[in-house]
Amino acid sequence: MDALDMIIDEFPHVTLLCFVLLGACIGSFLNVVIYRLPRGMSVQRPARSICPRCGVPIPWYLNIPLVSWLQLRGRSACCGQPIAARYWLVELCCALLFGGLAYVFLYEGVLPLLMMCGWGACMLALLVMDWEEMVVHVPLALVAAGFGLAAAGLDPLLVEPLAQQPWEGLLWGGVGALCGYAFFRLVALLGSLCLGRVKRVFSQPEPWCVRQVGEDIVLSVGGREYKWSEVFVESGARVELAEAGAEQLAEAARGLVRLEEEALVLPGGVRRSLEDFERLSGTCSGVRICRSVMGSGDPWLALAIGSLCGWQGVLFSLVAGSFIGLFAALLMQVRRGQPMPFGPALVAAALVWRFWGVQLVQAYLSLVS
Secondary structure (H helix, E strand, C coil): CHHHHHHHHHCHHHHHHHHHHHHHHHHHHHHHHHHHHHHCCCCCCCCCCECCCCCCECCHHHCCCCCHHHHCCCECCCCCCECCCHHHHHHHHHHHHHHHHHHHHHHHCHHHHHHHHHHHHHHHHHHHHHHHHCCCCHHHHHHHHHHHHHHHHHCHHHCCCCCCCHHHHHHHHHHHHHHHHHHHHHHHHHHHHHHCEEEEEEEEEEEEEEEEECCEEEEEECCEEEEHHHHCCCCCCEEEEEEEEECCCCCCCCEEEEECCCEEECCCCCEEEHHHCCEEEEEEEEEEEECCCCCCCHHHHHHHHHHHHHHHHHHHHHHHHHHHHHHHHHHHCCCCCCCCCCHHHHHHHHHHHHHHHHHHHHHHHHHHC
């Protein structure tokens, strides 16, 4: 390692270029991860990258990071179909991320820097997957947390300015990870209790109806409509109709009818698939909707963030991520009630903290002093 540190001291610009190229190569691999993991595919098999359109293996000379997409003008060489610009952007962002980490933390040591790069690559993949699929891959978040803890153990100052020993870095990284997970679980619980529940009681029975509208399912009850895509964002969401019955099930006794994402649960506990009906209707005396206001994967993202950014970084990510998410929602003109992933805003805020957290704290202290 002494010889490597000497090379870095002598040729810092070459070292930075090496990290940029490494980031571009890792970004190419991240595209494989981003495409396959949400679809339940193996990252190892097939070993070679395949065309996302027709599944034909891509030869190595057409799979050069940052070059091949531009060379092919965004189209597959095998079938001529367009390839999303996201593939090139992921390679570019990963190259810039590795280069930025090397520029800021190069003299902290090569091993901590490599662990931070691993953490950053996992977080970038989690960001893109949550943006595209609205799902956080928990095993990948745990891998990111492992990289974060390793970096914290190798360089304790990354998570706690007063830490000196490796065990102190691991301790503070572990505390940050656990605090992040527990805090976000608490926020999700409180949010669901305060904002995620709708309860209405009618003075007299009101008609209700479940029908297909385009690609979505809509529940109409009491003069209001509730879209399936807005209610059933996370598993565990449910809709309960009090003193209800379904006209299509004349034999069913009236009582509490529960609507789940893909099933109708009758008063006696009998489950019927919604696919068995083109339309459901009846009357009820009240409705209660229970849904989550935060994705179940966000606490795992907070765990990965806390492992390298500490509990301070978790708090910053929640606050700054909320502002980033609000700005993105306004920019994209997201309608009220329309689901939007919070993970990308969290990751973006965590990266801001990782690069400029110390400077932000110093600026804040100078303002209040």
